[in-house]
Amino acid sequence: MERTFCELARAFFSPCKMKSYTSLWKELYGIQNLTFAYQKAVLSKSGNPKVRIFSENWLLNICVLMREIRTKTYQPIPLRKFVLRDPKTRIISVSDFRDRVVHHALVNILQPIFEQRFIADSFASRKRKGTLAALRRFDYFKRKVSRNNTRNCFILKADIRHYFETVDHEILLRIIKKKVKDNNLLWLTQKILQNYEIDAKGKGMPLGNWTSQFFANLYLNELDQFVKHKLRAKSYIRYVDDFVILHHSKLLLQEFQQRIQKFLEQELKLRLHPDKCRIIPLEQGVPFLGFRIFYHHKLVRRRNLRKIQSKIEELLQDYRCGAISAYDILEVLHGWNAYALHGNTYHLRNKLNKKIEQKLQNS
Secondary structure (H helix, E strand, O other), X not given: OOOOHHHHHHHHOXXXXXXXXXXXXXXXXXXXXXXXXXXXXXXXXXXXXHHHHHHHOHHHHHHHHHHHHHOOOOOOOOOEEEEEEOOOEEEEEEOOHHHHHHHHHHHHHHHHHHHHHOOOOEOOOOOOOOHHHHHHHHHHXXXXXXXXXXXXXXXXXXXXXXXXXXXXXXXXXXXXXXXXXXXXXXXXXXXXXXXXXXXXXXXXXXXXXXXXXXXXXXXXXXXXXXXXXXXXXXXXXXXXXXXEEEEOOHHHHHHHHHHHHHHHHHHHOOOEOOOOOEEEEHHHOEEEOOEEEOOOOEEEOHHHHHHHHHHHHHHHHHHHOOOOOHHHHHHHHHHHHHHHOOOOOHHHHHHHHHHHHHHHHHO
């Protein structure tokens, strides 16, 4: 390609872009946006056979997509579904690669418009955010609310029941329409949403789509704004549909819980998960993003430990068959160590590292 990924990113997201939100259609199906979307979609996917086929004639395929979007003859290919157990069972819906290019192209247009309206304490699927940043923010709020562990601290820990399955398309489109007046772009958004079919018509988004991750943040930004500006809760963190509020008053958190439940039901047609919404004293340990967090320490949750152990065992089997190299196993282990490093896991990491090293030597 004549222009590098970084050059395209700088050109596309330059400050002069996106001054008007009323005519974004040509920007969306333009060759620059679609090429940038293709480069983002192909990252870490080059080994996929369908990706290789698309990439052999990527410019021609981009031009075909351009024509289909421009003439509004674009039709998404039905999603391919499979079951993932990690450890809870989830149905993952996978889009065809050409559709993933379109998803990136759409988010390229919408994200600069809405990103500036997201709160700082929303951490999922955003640049320079993520799990570790959310954990660091939790530590900051924990010290602040407990006055450096000298005062009681309670946490409202909650998530939303069947979130991705219950997102209401009409409400989501209404949220987008607040800032985007381009009907063609709204048509494409609706096309993508309607490609996911469940029993409840007009509901749900597939786990696994890049658009779903962006729309998940956009939809729950309404909750973020309510919590920050109506409830005026200062110590609030959200990661997808999992959120916490820290405070020294249990009574106030009970009031917050009731008002959040009412807001979700009335404004977003969502419900808090009845079994996963509770107020927990910090001294008992709060489960959050794979750790159990206490006043003075964090422990990796047992199910997360079982998950990485199971993953390593699968990789070791592939290594013994010659399907992967030892480097592939060590790369996964290094990533998990970087994550576990944020808890009190020195002995746990040493034990796991030595165990894997021995198994590699004996293989």
